[in-house]
Structure formats: structure tokens, C-alpha cells
Amino acid sequence: MNPYLVRKVIYPFHEQIMGRKTFEHLAELERLQSLSPAQIEEVRFRKLRELLIHAQQNIPFYADRFTHAGFEPQKMQAIDDIRRLPFLTKAEIKQNIDRMTWKDSPGGLHRYNTGGSSGEPLIFYFDKRRQAWDKAARMLTHRWWGVDVGDKELYLWGSPVEETRQDRMKELRDKLTNELLISAFEVSQSNVGAIFAAMQRFQPDCLFGYPSTIDLFAQMAKKQGLDPASLGISVVFSTAELLYDHQRKAISEQLGGIPVADGYGSREGGFVSHECREGRYHVMDPNYVVEFIQEDQPVPTGEDGEIVLTHLDAWGMPLIRYKTGDVAQPGEGACSCGCGFSTMQAIRGRTTDFVVTPDGRWQHALSVIYIVRDIEGVDEFKIIQHELEDVEVLVKTIPERYPTDGAERIVAGIQKRMGDSVRVRVNLVDSIPREASGKHRYVVSKVAHKGL
Numbered sequence: 001m002n003p004y005l006v007r008k009v010i011y012p013f014h015e016q017i018m019g020r021k022t023f024e025h026l027a028e029l030e031r032l033q034s035l036s037p038a039q040i041e042e043v044r045f046r047k048l049r050e051l052l053i054h055a056q057q058n059i060p061f062y063a064d065r066f067t068h069a070g071f072e073p074q075k076m077q078a079i080d081d082i083r084r085l086p087f088l089t090k091a092e093i094k095q096n097i098d099r100m101t102w103k104d105s106p107g108g109l110h111r112y113n114t115g116g117s118s119g120e121p122l123i124f125y126f127d128k129r130r131q132a133w134d135k136a137a138r139m140l141t142h143r144w145w146g147v148d149v150g151d152k153e154l155y156l157w158g159s160p161v162e163e164t165r166q167d168r169m170k171e172l173r174d175k176l177t178n179e180l181l182i183s184a185f186e187v188s189q190s191n192v193g194a195i196f197a198a199m200q201r202f203q204p205d206c207l208f209g210y211p212s213t214i215d216l217f218a219q220m221a222k223k224q225g226l227d228p229a230s231l232g233i234s235v236v237f238s239t240a241e242l243l244y245d246h247q248r249k250a251i252s253e254q255l256g257g258i259p260v261a262d263g264y265g266s267r268e269g270g271f272v273s274h275e276c277r278e279g280r281y282h283v284m285d286p287n288y289v290v291e292f293i294q295e296d297q298p299v300p301t302g303e304d305g306e307i308v309l310t311h312l313d314a315w316g317m318p319l320i321r322y323k324t325g326d327v328a329q330p331g332e333g334a335c336s337c338g339c340g341f342s343t344m345q346a347i348r349g350r351t352t353d354f355v356v357t358p359d360g361r362w363q364h365a366l367s368v369i370y371i372v373r374d375i376e377g378v379d380e381f382k383i384i385q386h387e388l389e390d391v392e393v394l395v396k397t398i399p400e401r402y403p404t405d406g407a408e409r410i411v412a413g414i415q416k417r418m419g420d421s422v423r424v425r426v427n428l429v430d431s432i433p434r435e436a437s438g439k440h441r442y443v444v445s446k447v448a449h450k451g452l
């Protein structure tokens with residue numbers, strides 16, 4: 001499809017029928033990024049105040065919370081006033097989900113289920129307003145790297161759902177908007193050739209996906225004598241995992257010396273920050289209040305703090321002072337790229353892994369994570385691949401909600417993904433041990449750790 005047509009007609013029309021003001025927000029972000037930090041601050045303060053007034057009036061959970069804290073959003077003087085409110089934890093979201101949504105959200109609410117990046121399964125809701133702002137932020141950052149709406153974007157992305165009508169609709173939409181999705185779970189030594197051929201036909205301008213999967217794909221292609229650099233991709237956008245320096249270097253080299261631009265965000269947190277051409281992670285200031293917290297206090301530049309988010313456009317299910325479990329440092333000073341948004345640095349966390357199937361496929365850990373976390377009453381879990389055909393699943397349940405056939409479903413689901421010869425043991429436990437780093441990892445594969 002002609003990129004100009006996609007950019008000017010098809011995509012704007014699609015967003016309009018979806019009820020999202022994505023392109024208006026994109027224009028607004030373009031305008032705001034060239035303003036001074038003080039001017040951007042004014043916009044954020046106004047948006048924050050509006051959000052908090054809305055939350056007080058329309059969301060019972062927050063109305064109670066504000067009353068309890070003696071907090072009156074109408075009387076706010078500065079952004080920092082939100083520090084008088086308590087943090088929002090994943091556990092609170094789980095317990096209060098029914099009292100946290102805005103029933104009258106324009107365009108309705110969309111339910112999502114996520115593992116988060118370092119916690120437990122979490123159900124949450126999106127509204128159109130938030131989706132549109134997150135999309136606009138993504139478009140803006142793509143433009144920083146010379147990729148505009150309508151340019152060809154290849155997704156190497158996890159999509160565990162079986163083919164449904166909705167997927168076929170998405171396929172059609174992808175064709176119309178110059179996007180192509182290749183499932184990250186399909187990357188294997190045996191079909192890397194076919195994937196490569198599909199990419200060659202598509203001729204992508206940019207590649208978006210998990211760095212671990214892109215790195216793996218490039219390595220496998222090279223092993224088979226294929227040259228990923230010949231695909232003509234101009235930039236890689238990595239996301240959803242920690243991007244290691246060695247990965248960045250390897251991906252860049254394998255794809256012909258192109259830049260790798262990393263983004264930080266999550267399903268529930270949204271599109272939080274992204275690298276510019278100067279290699280700094282700019283926070284999407286007009287859409288967020290981001291705090292870096294240690295022992296309940298903000299940390300100074302150069303120190304690690306937990307990322308705490310307030311999404312200024314999540315009106316359907318407000319996230320106010322949401323503790324992400326991810327760690328980063330606040331950035332300092334203006335950036336020479338010209339964008340006035342603040343920065344963050346040294347992002348840690350978000351590590352995921354692969355599992356290896358007996359027939360030699362490297363599957364992204366999310367393929368098995370989805371199976372377990374979708375079962376009701378699973379509070380926390382960890383999947384350990386001890387040997388190629390030996391998988392152990394530790395599950396901490398909420399007993400009254402965990403179904404009697406829970407274990408059976410986990411076994412069947414994992415065998416479907418990995419192969420029937422894999423022995424799956426499900427053990428119910430009272431707590432899940434953390435990694436030495438203190439971080440929770442859903443999947444640890446001792447097989448994958450041995451390397452390709």
C-alpha cells in the first residue's frame with residue numbers, strides 16, 4: 001500500500017472509526033516536544049489535576065482513597081502534591097478491580113490480562129483515550145528515527161492466540177496499514193528460512209520486537225547462510241525486555257550497522273519512554289507523571305528508584321502512583337536532540353527468557369506464561385525447564401478460585417506449545433522463591449541457558 005495513502009487516509013480513517021483521536025494527539029505531542037520544560041510542566045499539571053478530579057468524582061476506589069488521605073484535587077498547587085497519595089500496588093488492583101473503572105468511559109473499556117514485568121498476573125482495562133495517546137506517543141518516537149506512519153513496519157511479536165476471526169480481521173488491517181506480524185513463537189531453526197523469505201517479500205522499513213527474539217532470529221538466519229542485513233531495514237525498535245549492550249551491538253551488526261532504538265513501557269503502564277537519536281530515554285511527559293522511588297522517597301539523579309507511574313490519560317481505569325516493579329534512574333539536563341521531554345536512564349528489570357522444545361524450537365517464554373496466567377485463581381507462578389523434556393511449574397493459588405482441573409489445563413497447554421513428550425509437573429506452593437537479584441522471573445530455562 002502506498003505509504004502516503006496510509007498516512008493521510010487509511011490510518012486516520014481507521015482511528016476515527018475506532019473512536020480514537022490519535023492523530024490530533026500526535027500533532028499535540030509534536031508541538032509540546034519543542035516547548036520548554038516549564039511550559040510542558042504547565043500542561044502536565046493541568047492534565048494531572050483534571051485526571052484526579054475525574055477520579056474523585058467517578059471512580060469509587062479513588063474517591064475513598066482521597067477522602068482517607070484528606071486530599072482535595074481541586075486545591076492542588078503543584079504536581080508534587082500527588083505525593084500525599086499512597087502508592088498503588090498490583091495487589092490492590094487485583095482486590096479492587098471492580099471499583100477502579102469508569103463505567104461511562106466513552107467508547108467503552110477493553111479488558112487486558114498481563115503478567116506485568118515483575119509481578120503476578122494482572123487484569124486491567126484500557127479506554128479509547130488512553131489507547132490513542134499511547135499510540136500517538138509511539139508514532140512520535142518513530143518519527144525521531146525517520147519512520148513515519150504508513151512506512152512498512154515488521155513486528156516480530158508474541159501472539160499466542162489461535163487463529164480466530166479477529167486475527168483474520170487484524171491481518172486485513174495490517175495489510176491496509178503496511179504492517180506485518182510474524183509470531184515470535186515461530187522462530188526456529190527449521191522455519192527461519194520461510195520467515196526470512198516472508199520478510200524479503202514485505203521489504204520492511206523498520207523492525208519492532210523483543211530484542212532477545214530479534215537477536216535469536218538474526219543468529220539463526222546467519223547460521224543458514226542468510227544475510228539479515230540484505231533485508232534493508234533502517235532501524236530496529238526494541239521493547240518489552242531489558243536491552244543488553246551486547247544484544248544491541250549484535251543486532252545492529254547483524255542487520256548491517258543500523259541503529260537499535262529501545263523503548264520502555266509495559267502493557268499496563270503504557271508507552272512510557274523511548275530513546276532519541278542521542279541515545280537518551282525521553283519520558284512521554286505530556287502523558288505521564290513518572291517518579292523514581294526508594295523507601296517511599298524520590299531518589300536523586302544517579303540513584304536507582306522503582307518506577308512509579310501516573311498515566312495522565314488513563315481515564316477508564318486510572319493508574320495513580322502505580323508501582324511498576326521496574327527500576328531506573330531519573331535523568332538530568334537538557335538533551336541536544338531538541339526534545340524538551342525529561343529523561344530517565346539505567347533501566348533495569350524486564351528480563352524474560354526462552355524455553356527450548358524437544359524438536360529444537362526456541363520459544364519465547366511468553367508462550368508458556370500465557371497458559372498459566374490465564375487460569376483463574378493463579379496468584380503467582382514460576383515455570384522451570386530443568387531438562388529438555390522436564391518442566392516444573394510452581395503455582396501459588398487463591399484456593400477458592402483455582403479450578404479443580406487447573407493442573408490438568410497447565411499440563412495440556414504446555415504440552416501443546418512444547419510437544420507431548422515433555423513431562424510437566426505442577427506443584428502447588430505457598431510462596432515462589434525469588435531470584436538472587438530479588439526479581440521475579442516467570443520462566444527459567446536451564447536448557448536455554450546452555451546457549452544455541
Ligand SMILES: [Zn+2]
Pocket residue numbers: 276277278279280282335336337338339
Ligand atoms: Zn534527546
